Every structure is written in structure tokens, then in C-alpha cells.
Amino acid sequence: MVTFEVKDMSCGHCVSNITRAVMALDGQARVDIDLAAHRVAIEPAAADADALRQAIADAGFTPVQV
Numbered sequence: 001m002v003t004f005e006v007k008d009m010s011c012g013h014c015v016s017n018i019t020r021a022v023m024a025l026d027g028q029a030r031v032d033i034d035l036a037a038h039r040v041a042i043e044p045a046a047a048d049a050d051a052l053r054q055a056i057a058d059a060g061f062t063p064v065q066v
């Protein structure tokens, strides 16, 4: 499990953008997002933590691994 705090994730649109970015990188990943807590928890199938962080950053967000 790889968990990020994403403080600039603020609405459902952000949630779907982040989910799409992660799934584009790793189509078998499980993504669990808690919008209120600004937490993105990912159970990757193939991608490593740094690739996941980069994919979320490329989608326009600021992920910090926790």
C-alpha cells in the first residue's frame, strides 16, 4: 500500500483526475481516496511509489508520500 497526502485535492473532479492518472499508469491498481482527509491510498499491481507520485504530480497535484 502506498499512501499520499494531496492537500490540493479539493473536489470530486480532482478525485476522478487522480484516479484516472493512476489507472493510466497501472491499470490493475486499487485506488482508495478519502477526499476529506486529502489521502490517496493505492494498492499498485505494477507501478512503484515514485512512479505513482510522478503520475499524480503530472496530473497537476502535489502528492506527499506518508
Ligand SMILES: [Cu+2]
Pocket (backbone or CB within 6 Å): 009, 010, 011, 012, 013, 014, 015
Ligand atoms: Cu477538484
